[in-house]
Amino acid sequence: MPRDADATKERILAAATAEFATHGYAGGRVERIASQAKSNVRMIYAYYGGKSSLFDATVAEALRRMAENVPPRPDDLAEWAGDVFDHHQRFPDVLRLSMWAQLERPEATAEPSEAYRDKTLAVATADASPLSPVDVLVFVYAIAQAWQLSPAGLTGLEEATDESETVAARRRSVVIAVERMLQKGP
Amino acid sequence: MPRDADATKERILAAATAEFATHGYAGGRVERIASQAKSNVRMIYAYYGGKSSLFDATVAEALRRMAENVPPRPDDLAEWAGDVFDHHQRFPDVLRLSMWAQLERPEATAEPSEAYRDKTLAVATADASPLSPVDVLVFVYAIAQAWQLSPAGLTGLEEATDESETVAARRRSVVIAVERMLQKGP
DNA sequence: TAGCGGTAAGTATTCATTTACTTATCGGAG
DNA sequence: CTCCGATAAGTAAATGAATACTTACCGCTA
Incomplete structure (x- = not known):
């Protein structure tokens, strides 16, 4: 398995989108995101700083895509x-x-x-x-x-x-x- | 302080309405509801069975009031x-x-x-x-x-x-x- | 060999739910 | 009328499972 920081970041974001869309912020689980992204919790904190920042990034990206499309x-x-x-x-x-x-x-x-x-x-x-x-x-x-x-x-x-x-x-x-x-x- | 089960039930329901409306189900805290209702956690379980049942009761009551009004x-x-x-x-x-x-x-x-x-x-x-x-x-x-x-x-x-x-x-x-x-x- | 991407095993809290206990209310026996 | 005990209302503290976040470590690649 090759090492690719950007790809990992994207997998985390995609997993976070699904997780937060399903369960919301309070109901979303960091660990589920990590395993769904085939990564682990540590990387989430390394790349996104924390649960709340990840949520905000997820929302921003979704809105950006929508405005674009x-x-x-x-x-x-x-x-x-x-x-x-x-x-x-x-x-x-x-x-x-x-x-x-x-x-x-x-x-x-x-x-x-x-x-x-x-x-x-x-x-x-x-x-x-x-x-x-x-x-x-x-x-x-x-x-x-x-x-x-x-x-x-x-x-x-x-x-x-x-x-x-x-x-x-x-x-x-x-x-x-x-x-x-x-x-x-x- | 008089003992009044019905009044306590209502205070709990009112507090739950405010709490869940503000924070949602996953974000809502049973203890906040209890203290806001000037009651305690035990009574919530005695009268409503649990967090989820309380939430459902809260929603049902809100919808009922709305249909009525x-x-x-x-x-x-x-x-x-x-x-x-x-x-x-x-x-x-x-x-x-x-x-x-x-x-x-x-x-x-x-x-x-x-x-x-x-x-x-x-x-x-x-x-x-x-x-x-x-x-x-x-x-x-x-x-x-x-x-x-x-x-x-x-x-x-x-x-x-x-x-x-x-x-x-x-x-x-x-x-x-x-x-x-x-x-x-x- | 130095540093970055990655892993896995903690840690310290938070939170729903339960258990054990205390106090008020009320109907009837004395 | 008065006391008594059963039942319901109320309190406080414990338990135990999740959960966000960290620390310590590994190995590939430049």
């Missing part, structure tokens, strides 16, 4: 919501991780205020609804994430046909809902 | 969303608690499936949009909770005028967003 589309917010839906469908860890970060370590999520400001301004130019740009952003996010955040007892109420068709139908609903919310109305 | 209004979903917003504004613990329950103990949230079914059917009758009744419920919930679930970095972007006026404006936005989403459109 789902760039803002102020001109077509409905389709953008659909893309956000797709991303969360493909990487469920991201949403769980950010929910947990918000609940357990709000200070780790507080930073990206500036990133939002840009989107807000972009939205402001292309919108004529009675909703303010911040309103629009808040609600579009909410709708895009609605399915993944809803309790299973509610989402399980749908007729269980084809799995992939159900997902596709949900995505279509997301797009329609945003369209209707933002349409130039009476 | 914000009865469904299938005929006016927009105003109902406004009421849900108000409730979460007044009792922030409820939303945090249910988020945590969903993340940490999904089995404790899985039950109320039947309660949803009724709402779904009620909505089905009074709706003519391209969205299915389940769609509608999911999105209305999402919009009603959007402000309280949004990261602070985004909600903090609003002009900070009067505090209560900001809240009122947000509520108005919630109602408008749902109205627009559900309006009989082109």
